[in-house]
Amino acid sequence: MSPAGLSRLLFGADPKLRRMLSYWGATATLYSAFIVMLLNVGNRHLIERQAVLGLAVYGACGMAATYLLVRFGSRLGLTPTVLAALQGVFGISCNMYAYSIAGPLRGATLMGLMVVVVFCTFALRPRQTLVLAAAGLACMGLTMWWHQARDPVHYPPAVEAVTFAIMAACSLTVTLLTGEMTKLRARLKAQKEELMKAVETIRTLATIDELTALANRRHMNEVLAQEERRHVHGAGAPDRASCIALLDIDFFKQINDRHGHAAGDEVLRGFAAAARTELRANDVLARWGGEEFLLLLPDTGEAAAKSVVERISARVGRLLVDGVTEERGISFSAGLTARRGAEALADTVNRADKALYQAKSSGRDRVVVA
Numbered sequence: 001m002s003p004a005g006l007s008r009l010l011f012g013a014d015p016k017l018r019r020m021l022s023y024w025g026a027t028a029t030l031y032s033a034f035i036v037m038l039l040n041v042g043n044r045h046l047i048e049r050q051a052v053l054g055l056a057v058y059g060a061c062g063m064a065a066t067y068l069l070v071r072f073g074s075r076l077g078l079t080p081t082v083l084a085a086l087q088g089v090f091g092i093s094c095n096m097y098a099y100s101i102a103g104p105l106r107g108a109t110l111m112g113l114m115v116v117v118v119f120c121t122f123a124l125r126p127r128q129t130l131v132l133a134a135a136g137l138a139c140m141g142l143t144m145w146w147h148q149a150r151d152p153v154h155y156p157p158a159v160e161a162v163t164f165a166i167m168a169a170c171s172l173t174v175t176l177l178t179g180e181m182t183k184l185r186a187r188l189k190a191q192k193e194e195l196m197k198a199v200e201t202i203r204t205l206a207t208i209d210e211l212t213a214l215a216n217r218r219h220m221n222e223v224l225a226q227e228e229r230r231h232v233h234g235a236g237a238p239d240r241a242s243c244i245a246l247l248d249i250d251f252f253k254q255i256n257d258r259h260g261h262a263a264g265d266e267v268l269r270g271f272a273a274a275a276r277t278e279l280r281a282n283d284v285l286a287r288w289g290g291e292e293f294l295l296l297l298p299d300t301g302e303a304a305a306k307s308v309v310e311r312i313s314a315r316v317g318r319l320l321v322d323g324v325t326e327e328r329g330i331s332f333s334a335g336l337t338a339r340r341g342a343e344a345l346a347d348t349v350n351r352a353d354k355a356l357y358q359a360k361s362s363g364r365d366r367v368v369v370a
């Protein structure tokens, strides 16, 4: 099996699961280091080696069980909160075990409680972390109380009481601070989401013409540049050039003057909607300026392109716009041309512009092919 396959088998493919298992890995490493240190001390007869081995077995079984729970928890319907709580409870029990066998070193084992709390903040809400920390304190308090009642010589009650008070103060402070951190993380996440939405809106506004919802001139220039690159890399159909048409609504000033600017806007919207219905998915129509539109028809021969523009013309001729009663109807003139060889598309656009000028000067409502 490849290393990637093994990693997928052990840690799954879901990034959330992989993150949870990486936290599990960090705690497992910490437990192992801690047990190795205790074994080392055990070798020097400061604490019972047999008891440390018992803790090692308990820790290893618990870590294996928590790994399986996290790895396959979603199939068992266990939420991240339940998994974190289970790991927290296991961590507390390890702490109680370690405190009970660590003899003169037992004070050092109390640090483990803070680590349990800090790890759980990644999955628990501040209040849940507080409950877990309180449960941890209660369990440790009971363990200390039981030892001082059973063996007051080795566990002097005053020492145990002071140790507990210091641990309670530290644990509470850590819990409150991690709670603040959790709130901060939640706020950052919300801000990030808002920012993503704003970026999406800006991206839309930068590419779309607000009035007609067509591509705007800026975006069309990018599309033209892409089209040039596509042909340079040989992705375009070699036997069919792309065509460019410039479409300009006729007597638009008159429509504005007679029926008002709002009605003129309505005509622009109607024109855009009508034209769009006649286009294929990869044709691009953009508002080039005012009442002028640029149409790019990739991999389309001149004859096919002309029939597309004529179909648009027929549809626009049937347009009914509220408040606009033009006897001659709504029409446009168009200049159409095919790209010649590898010429710059700016040159193709210029030729289409000249053809449009001819269409206007020869009576309007027609397509001139250059």
Ligand SMILES: Nc1nc2c(ncn2[C@@H]2O[C@H](COP(=O)(O)OP(=O)(O)OP(=O)(O)O)[C@@H](O)[C@H]2O)c(=O)[nH]1
Pocket: 211, 248, 249, 250, 251, 252, 253, 254, 256, 260, 261, 262, 263, 264, 265, 268, 289, 290, 291, 360, 364
């Ligand atoms: N309502 C509206 N009018 C606009 C908009 N942009 C440009 N115009 C108007 O469009 C008109 C264009 O007028 P002209 O360039 O003389 O063109 P025309 O009247 O269509 O004449 P021909 O093109 O020669 O047929 C101007 O009056 C502009 O103010 C817009 O977004 N909304």
